[in-house]
Amino acid sequence: MSNVPLLEVTNVNKRFGGLKALQDVNLSLETGKLHAIIGPNGAGKTTLFNVVTGTIPVTSGRIKFLGTDMTNDKIHRISRRGLARTLQIKSVFANMTVRENLWIAAQSHHGVFSPFKSWKKCVRSVEMADIICEQIGLTSLADQTASNLSHGDIALLEMGLALATEPKLLLLDEPICGMGPAETEQTVIKIQEISKSTAIIIIEHDIEVVFKIADEITVMANGTVLAKGTPESIAANSDVRNAYLGDDDDD
Amino acid sequence: MRVTDTYKFGSWLLVLFTLTAPWVLPLLVDSFWVDIYSEILIWSLLAASVNLLLGYVGLLSFGQALFFGFGMYGVAIGVVKFDLGFWSAFIFGISLATGMAAIAGSLAVRLTWHYFAIITVVFSLIFYFTALSWKPITGGDDGLPFTIPPIISFGDYKLTMTNANFQYFFIVTIVGACYWLMYRVINSPLGRAFVTVRENDARAALIGLNVYLIRLTAFIFAGFIAGVAGALFALFGRYASASYMFYHVSGEAVVWAIIGGVGTLFGPIVGTGLMIVLREELSSVWDHYLLLVGVAVILTVIFAPRGIGGAFKALAEKIARQQFSRKESGP
Amino acid sequence: MDLVFALALNGIVWGLIIALIALGLSIIFGLLDIINIAHGDFFMVGTVLAWTVLQTTGNYWLAFLLVPIIGFGLGLLINHAVIQPIKNAAALSIVATFGLSIILQESVRATYGAAPNRLVAPIQETLLLFGIQYEVYRIFAAAIAIFAICVFFGFLHKTKLGTWMRAVRFDPEIATAMGIPAHRIYMVTFGIGFAMAALGGVVAAPITTVDFQGGIDILPFCFMAVIIGGLGNLEGTVAAAVLLAFVEGIITSFTDPTIARIGSLIFMSAVLIVRPHGIFVGATR
Numbered sequence: 001m002s003n004v005p006l007l008e009v010t011n012v013n014k015r016f017g018g019l020k021a022l023q024d025v026n027l028s029l030e031t032g033k034l035h036a037i038i039g040p041n042g043a044g045k046t047t048l049f050n051v052v053t054g055t056i057p058v059t060s061g062r063i064k065f066l067g068t069d070m071t072n073d074k075i076h077r078i079s080r081r082g083l084a085r086t087l088q089i090k091s092v093f094a095n096m097t098v099r100e101n102l103w104i105a106a107q108s109h110h111g112v113f114s115p116f117k118s119w120k121k122c123v124r125s126v127e128m129a130d131i132i133c134e135q136i137g138l139t140s141l142a143d144q145t146a147s148n149l150s151h152g153d154i155a156l157l158e159m160g161l162a163l164a165t166e167p168k169l170l171l172l173d174e175p176i177c178g179m180g181p182a183e184t185e186q187t188v189i190k191i192q193e194i195s196k197s198t199a200i201i202i203i204e205h206d207i208e209v210v211f212k213i214a215d216e217i218t219v220m221a222n223g224t225v226l227a228k229g230t231p232e233s234i235a236a237n238s239d240v241r242n243a244y245l246g247d248d249d250d251d
Numbered sequence: 252m253r254v255t256d257t258y259k260f261g262s263w264l265l266v267l268f269t270l271t272a273p274w275v276l277p278l279l280v281d282s283f284w285v286d287i288y289s290e291i292l293i294w295s296l297l298a299a300s301v302n303l304l305l306g307y308v309g310l311l312s313f314g315q316a317l318f319f320g321f322g323m324y325g326v327a328i329g330v331v332k333f334d335l336g337f338w339s340a341f342i343f344g345i346s347l348a349t350g351m352a353a354i355a356g357s358l359a360v361r362l363t364w365h366y367f368a369i370i371t372v373v374f375s376l377i378f379y380f381t382a383l384s385w386k387p388i389t390g391g392d393d394g395l396p397f398t399i400p401p402i403i404s405f406g407d408y409k410l411t412m413t414n415a416n417f418q419y420f421f422i423v424t425i426v427g428a429c430y431w432l433m434y435r436v437i438n439s440p441l442g443r444a445f446v447t448v449r450e451n452d453a454r455a456a457l458i459g460l461n462v463y464l465i466r467l468t469a470f471i472f473a474g475f476i477a478g479v480a481g482a483l484f485a486l487f488g489r490y491a492s493a494s495y496m497f498y499h500v501s502g503e504a505v506v507w508a509i510i511g512g513v514g515t516l517f518g519p520i521v522g523t524g525l526m527i528v529l530r531e532e533l534s535s536v537w538d539h540y541l542l543l544v545g546v547a548v549i550l551t552v553i554f555a556p557r558g559i560g561g562a563f564k565a566l567a568e569k570i571a572r573q574q575f576s577r578k579e580s581g582p
Numbered sequence: 583m584d585l586v587f588a589l590a591l592n593g594i595v596w597g598l599i600i601a602l603i604a605l606g607l608s609i610i611f612g613l614l615d616i617i618n619i620a621h622g623d624f625f626m627v628g629t630v631l632a633w634t635v636l637q638t639t640g641n642y643w644l645a646f647l648l649v650p651i652i653g654f655g656l657g658l659l660i661n662h663a664v665i666q667p668i669k670n671a672a673a674l675s676i677v678a679t680f681g682l683s684i685i686l687q688e689s690v691r692a693t694y695g696a697a698p699n700r701l702v703a704p705i706q707e708t709l710l711l712f713g714i715q716y717e718v719y720r721i722f723a724a725a726i727a728i729f730a731i732c733v734f735f736g737f738l739h740k741t742k743l744g745t746w747m748r749a750v751r752f753d754p755e756i757a758t759a760m761g762i763p764a765h766r767i768y769m770v771t772f773g774i775g776f777a778m779a780a781l782g783g784v785v786a787a788p789i790t791t792v793d794f795q796g797g798i799d800i801l802p803f804c805f806m807a808v809i810i811g812g813l814g815n816l817e818g819t820v821a822a823a824v825l826l827a828f829v830e831g832i833i834t835s836f837t838d839p840t841i842a843r844i845g846s847l848i849f850m851s852a853v854l855i856v857r858p859h860g861i862f863v864g865a866t867r
Contacts, residue, residue: 053457079459087457093450104447107440108459115441122440165458311676358855365617368676369805370854376802377847384840502619502680509677541688548681552674553667 004067006031006169006199007052012061014047014223021047023223025061029216031168034195036202036210039220045203046088048220049171053085054078066168080109082168086158086175088203094147098138098157101146102129105164128164136160136190152183156190163194170194172202176209188213211235258567262517269423273416287531289419291524292426293487296480297500298507298519299433300473305505306513307437308469309449310363313501314371317355317378318474320496321348322481324382324389327491330397332388337400344482345475352474353467360466363452372498382493394492412486422483429479434516436472445469506548512560521559584714586835591711593831594824595720595789598727601823603782603800604807605734605816606775612751612814613771616665616675620683621804622797624776627686628653628783629792630694633701642704645784646726653780657773665772683797690794698796703788723785730781731820734774738816747771751814802843803827806850812860821862 005028014022022044029035037045050056052063054075063071070078093101103119106128120126133139136156141149146157155175162170175191176184184206192213194200204210210217210231217234219226227237234240268275269292276284297319304310325344329335335343355374362370382389389395401409402421412418436442444465447455452462485491494500503526511522526544533540555562607621618624628649635645660682668678703719710716738744749757750767758764783796790796806826811818826846833842853861 055457074461075456076459076461079457085457087454091451091454093447093454095450096446100443104443104460105458107443113439113441113444113465115436115439117440118438119440119443120438125440161454161458311673313676358851361855362858364673365611365676366854366858368617369809370851372805373802373847373851373854377844377851380840380844380847384838384844502677505677506680509674539688539692541684542692545681545683545685545688548684549664549668549678552678552681553664556674 008064010062013059015059021223031199033215034200035216036214037218043220044223084162084165084167085171088173090154090158092146092157097143099129099142102132102160102164105161109165132160132164152179170198170200273419289422291527293480293483295520295523297477297504298523300477301504301508302513302519303473307445311368312371313368314375315477315504316496316500317375318348318352318477319481321351322478323485323491326482326485327395327397337402341482345478348478349475352471356467356470379496394490396490510551510558512558515560518560588714589831589835593827595724597824597827598724599782599786600803601820602727602730603779604804604819604823606778607804608808608819610775619679622801623683623686624779625783625800626797628780629787632784632787633792649784650777650781654773654777657776661769661772687794698791698793701788726785809850810853815860818860818862
């Protein structure tokens, strides 16, 4: 079990018409670490997340999760295998309360949708929702409708949705994008806490944050993987400096 | 707190009225209003089936009359062609509608919004035209009348729907059972999954919900409810006709649901009741009362898209918030 | 064989008229994102207006000029009163236009009456065409429809307003940012949509009946043309309308017309499910 990689991406290509969004991407990520993917806009980071979670099909190549091939599998099946993600544009169930949001995510993971039982009597999911509420620090807002939450709280709730499905791997797409300094700090602490129990892959533009929290960094550019390694080795990598950090001073 | 009390009081009033209607209505107005009230209850189920889709999974169906028609023809054909008894014909009609919903749904729920609305109209039109031209079975334009079989017969003693009070309470029981079922489903994990898909289908898939299956389940359930309505209406009117499958009937049901308020359990009853009473009262006085219906529809969509039920809910929430904040800031 | 030929020819004529009406439906959907259930009634209003013009002036040719103008005006009015207020609730636009359809039908029934009328075609001659006597008016109707469709495409591709309409259809936000008055474009679009349906009514009135329910049969046909041709694909809509009417015409010559209609509807469902962008779009899209 320990030598099976958590996520294994082999020769994955994705084309949109003539545009090559991903070119022969190879990645092998081990369990129990906080990985980060960085790269300039259009490097293919979000596209990689999209093909991994089944949101869009790959043109060619294979994706394995915990040793099982799940290339082009249905989105909900991939989610049930234990792969959860958040979106770049934050999205939750706006007209449901925080508690209901988390409840449905937890219930969805157990997969039982009885048409007759009262949903409030599904004790396991109710408890799970409370635990996650506590974990993301939204207990005081549990009965608020999600559409009334602040931007930062919505981002936390979205992370909570992912956590409530008890994932083995969590993909975070720019989790602190658009947050103020206080919110950023709070969220980064949460991410570090979560990473103790769950493997995480994070896409983030804030290089400072990435180098502070990541165990391992993958650099992407133009749809390919440029380099992979520890923060120290990435910082020292001249290719990365030239191709990404140097080039991108306009960003 | 007081708002939920009003709501409870209203519900009990509705139940009390429904149970005493056969005696109260003739005293208050006229005995034919008992039949109209039965009709309102039956048609409200068709509006409720629109509401299940639009209000709970977020799909606008303009073809629910198809399943109403299947329920109707199932009963009529069952009695006339297969010589079925009361219950078998009733169940046959509902099964036919539910089965059709499963087939139509498996194709239709692949699409959403405009495309979904169009394909539901198209499906209902296909069967409307089929029923029109397949005269030996459906009676075409003239419809298919039948004599209602007895519910129970012991030798000479026969219990039939020709007894007005019995017919009324039969309809009340079936309609009541349907609302109870809808209430249970809406408050079940499955019902929560419906709402989740309505809120954000992309997100719902990402937390592991099978969006297609959930939409299909809702579609079949809605088809079942519409089928019960059609089967009841066939028994009530003692005939089936292709004209009830036309998209105007579906459209009317959408109108009732929206005016009553989608996403609320009893909205469809309120909307259907209001519009049918309006029709009964106005059509004898003013031949062109439909103008008023058209205007009411447009005004509702523009100014109160959540209908009467939605407006009540919003008001209730507002009052609840005020009470809450008063409690917070109070001594 | 003569009958098949006549029905096929009728089909093409009818298809061209439908194409004219369906183009209006298609631009209203493409630009305003509104499924216009009342579009058949716009056609019906056209036939009734044509009848009224004939009754009051005794000259049917005037209707070809007057009715589209009145239709355009009615379109602007309806756009202002109904369509603009519901633009934010596009999801319920079907319901609002259903209400509009009820209002139009009922107003016509209240003013014009419920009894259907037949119009005498302004051209009575027939022509010997490939061995059958064919009504000249139908050929004239087809010519008018083709002419109007050409004018419409010319307008769309050669004038500033037409270019703006295409820009708004492509991306309303970018178009607005570039200074195109999107609001006015919506208004004009709806007016043109109504005018085209009304013109279709004038052209068709002498070969069909004038009746307040006349739009009910037309609507599904227009939707079939728009869907099978591809929502928003205007050339596809024209091709699909002609093709469908032609095929239905031929099928009608040896079986019940209702069966032809059922066949078209089943074909349309298949298109919706398998190729929602229409049958004329290549696999590249």
